[in-house]
Amino acid sequence: MFKGLHPIQYGGREVWPLIEGAKGIAASDHMSAGAWAAAGGIGTISAVNADSYDEQGQIIPQIYHARTRPERHKELINYAISGAVDQIERAYDIASGRGAININILWEMGGSQTILREVLERTKGLVTGITCGAGMPYKLSEIAAQYQVSYLPIVSSARAFNALWKRAYSKAPEFLAAVVYEDPWLAGGHNGLSNAEDPKQPQAPYARVKALRDTMRVCGISDSVPIVMAGGVWHLEEWNDWIDNPELGSIAFQFGTRPLLTKESPIPQAWKDRLMELEEGDVLLHRFSPTGFYSSAVRNPFLKALESRSERQIAFSGEAAGDHQSLLDVGVNGRNNLWVTEGDLIRAHEWVKQGFICTLKTPDNTLVFVTPEEMQAIRKDQAACMGCLSQCNFSSWSETGKGMTGRIPDPRSFCIQKTLQDIAHSDNVENNLMFAGHSAYRFKKDPFYSNNFVPSVKELIDRILTGK
Structure with missing residues (x-):
């Protein structure tokens, strides 16, 4: 029998321990994040070159006019800042005081610190927390403390968190709201596999999360600070033994792939249609990314x-x-x-x-x-x-x-x-990079999506809370 989830305190209010995973450029925007928060969860806007809008509400194409890379880099930073601010303000309005709005950045994106500081400066009071991974974001806690927001570092091992804690996070522990464990063999997007780990030999997440909790305890971090399980989460009943488990402490769950197939999801219809066709094994863990990850x-x-x-x-x-x-x-x-x-x-x-x-x-x-x-x-x-x-x-x-x-x-x-x-x-889903978690094949198998049913975010969260 599914134990059920209990609300947690976050940002001064009760929310479900359900976090929307941010998904790169324009795949997690104000519509999905705002709806996720309005349903009582923690919505997450991707602040990685997010879309901004003109006076008619149309997306402004990100076209680069400068002749040199340094000048185009400045254009990119300006696009990123204005886009993230637009998305945060719109998501906050949709949430209407319910749930919480986080923003996500990749630490290794160009101009990440400049963008993050300027966005937080322009959206004071609207952002509850920052999730951040794809690198070792040592400055994250310092920036969060400066703007009085929470930070939720994304790590893939206890070792990585320990390094971050010793070097920086121990100086701002009061703003550490959660630690996101992103499973490198299950999650979509960029993954934190180390050179010591074999991409072809996945390790079970339980032992790795327990090791993370043990490390957090050594650091003096309370068990009430959640570890967020990210990657491979579909039906919560499959994670029943994680809930209220004294070995693991407080646990929350992040959903990155399932929110792609909702009415509020901003991705093109062709992308949504493609998700319904995937078979097990159709998602590849690879190393072609220019990030090196x-x-x-x-x-x-x-x-x-x-x-x-x-x-x-x-x-x-x-x-x-x-x-x-x-x-x-x-x-x-x-x-x-x-x-x-x-x-x-x-x-x-x-x-x-x-x-x-x-x-x-x-x-x-x-x-x-x-x-x-x-x-x-x-x-x-x-x-x-x-x-x-x-x-x-x-x-x-x-x-x-x-x-x-x-x-x-x-x-x-x-x-x-x-x-x-x-x-x-665009609808060009076959000739572009299509990030997805390794459980994406379950769209085709899950009866919730039968007859091409596409839920609203509220319907999806209600379904998740049943354990399915």
């Missing part, structure tokens, strides 16, 4: 093309050495100083016959074979970089120092800003 997304043609591109890859040497005794004579535009293995030379000739006649160097001393059209598109996207990340593997942008990472651009990756803007504002 692992991430999980639907294995559509966009992702399959990246997989294929990486498979058309060979190592090279600037001189004949070891097994590299064959001179590469295709795909190098007359250059004759690249040496490869005999087997790789045979593979290269086969790829050229298939039309992959161009090569691009990677930061790892390998070559990838691409078509002329692919090469042109890659170079165009790299040149158009606007610095949406603090450091970008795809374009070699860095917002620090000289504006470059010092590594050559990686053609095995992609422009994440371009593809996420496109999928959020």
